[in-house]
Amino acid sequence: MTLNVNDYRLGCVKYWDGEEKEIVYRPKLREEPYPLKNLLGYYEWVYNAYWEEDREVEPGSHGHFKLGLDHHDAVKVGNSPAKDKNADVDPAHVLGEFDTCGIGSKFAGLKACERRSGWVFDEHKLVEDSEEPSWGEFGPKGFEEFDFHGSEMFITVVDVLDDNGNPFVEFKHSCGEEVVVYVGKKQKNAAVDLGKGLEGLTDGERKRLGIYVEDAEIKRVALEMKASDDDAGDAADVQDVDVETRKRRAEEDSSEEPPLKK
DSSP states (O other), X not given: OOOOTTOTTTTSOXXXXXXXXXXXXXXXXXXXXXXXXXXXXXXXXXXXXXXXXXXXXXXXXXXEEEEEEOHHHHHHHHTOOGGGTTOOOOGGGEEEEEEETTXXXXXXXXXXXXXXXXXXXXXXXXXXXXXXXXXXXXXXXXXXXXXXXXXXXXXXXXXXXOTTSOEEEEEEEEETTEEEEEEEEEOOOTTGGGTOSOOOOOHHHHHHHTTTOOHHHHHHHHHHHHHHHHHHHHHHHHHHHHHHHHHXXXXXXXXXXXXXXX
């Protein structure tokens, strides 16, 4: 099959919506909650849904996103007993920063939003990148900061994993009619803050995100997966019925009076 790479929709992130029965040209967002502690880290933007002519982007070219903990929660997590190892972090103690092509922001605290796998940035301030940026631990330094009234920023977990087993994240910045959307990939290299060892998308990740995959193929794979899941569900239902039937019969047998001895 010859792919027409000039078709911008072909280069879009996309998925098949089974309820609406149509292809959706945006990341498929996770429905279930996701532990916030597992999202902490450094992300590079690898996909831009704002400019049609520039979809997949090279890491380091469009900016980044970072989530960390303030000292209070970092110490708490570091000293937490083994029995609390599954406890999540307090979103009020999450600090972060992001940069999107010259507009940077830092924020303190996250708030839950309507989507169960999403978060809203709290107390954010935008920083105009009029000079070469100098990023501090949790944000740029040496620039004039100003409140960005009427702006909303969200980070949501994408229902697709990268090759390292981490979910992609969708960043959405809404201000009036302007909406900027990026997809970030978590970086595993400790030197990423220095711009070294940045990871872009692999062929497998592009395929899972639907990039350069024809609409018909996206639909075919989604329907096959649904049919497979339905078959597995039917088999599980049958097994559950068999277990319940055996249990009921065993109870009936045990409740029967033993035969009288002659």
